[in-house]
Amino acid sequence: MLAALWWFLFTVCGIWGQVLVPGVDFFAPGMAISLRWQKPIVTVVLTLIWVAIQEGAGGLAFGYGILWYFTLFGLVTLGRWLLDPGSFQFQALLGLALGLAHFLLLYLMAVLEQRAFPFTRVLYECLLQMLIYPLSWYLADNLFPERLKHHEEPA
Numbered sequence: 001m002l003a004a005l006w007w008f009l010f011t012v013c014g015i016w017g018q019v020l021v022p023g024v025d026f027f028a029p030g031m032a033i034s035l036r037w038q039k040p041i042v043t044v045v046l047t048l049i050w051v052a053i054q055e056g057a058g059g060l061a062f063g064y065g066i067l068w069y070f071t072l073f074g075l076v077t078l079g080r081w082l083l084d085p086g087s088f089q090f091q092a093l094l095g096l097a098l099g100l101a102h103f104l105l106l107y108l109m110a111v112l113e114q115r116a117f118p119f120t121r122v123l124y125e126c127l128l129q130m131l132i133y134p135l136s137w138y139l140a141d142n143l144f145p146e147r148l149k150h151h152e153e154p155a
Contacts, residue, residue: 003038003148007046010140015053021132023125025054028072028098029091029137035076036085037149047073064109071101086141092134099130 010030017026027050034043047069054065075097076085083090103126110117 002145003042006145006148007042011046011049011053014050017136021128023102023121024128024132025068025098025102026132026136027054028133029140031069031072032076032085032091032094032137033141033144035073036080037144039150064105067105067108068101071105072098075101088134088138091137095130095133095137098133099126102126102129 007030011027014026014030018024030050031043031047034046051065051069054068055063075094079085079090079094083093085091103122106122106125107117109115
């Protein structure tokens with residue numbers, strides 16, 4: 001019950017954050033936290049909910065949210081082989097990578113939809129994503145209840 005309440009409040013705060021700062025994904029830190037501390041099925045369910053929110057509220061054709069979270073999953077999975085996923089340095093590097101991914105994915109979607117690409121606005125969103133992601137991850141990770149952390153049992 002605590003997990004459902006925490007993730008519900010996280011999702012509401014993420015929606016609120018995205019209303020205040022359009023173009024920045026506030027759910028991304030939740031995926032990184034869920035990949036680290038929760039069982040895989042929890043991460044899958046949360047990601048499906050967040051993709052549905054992103055795709056439903058976004059102005060782009062269907063697919064950006066799926067590509068975004070797939071990219072995030074790949075970066076976290078590959079990065080945790082090299083660095084500690086609980087370190088702020090890892091999350092700051094992830095924020096840089098997500099800023100770049102945001103730019104590339106928006107450019108890809110604009111080309112596929114034959115839309116204009118507002119370079120300055122997208123660049124601003126990318127910089128905000130790079131700065132906000134590690135800070136929001138740090139806040140959410142410190143607020144994540146210890147009782148919900150699923151630690152691997154030593155073999």
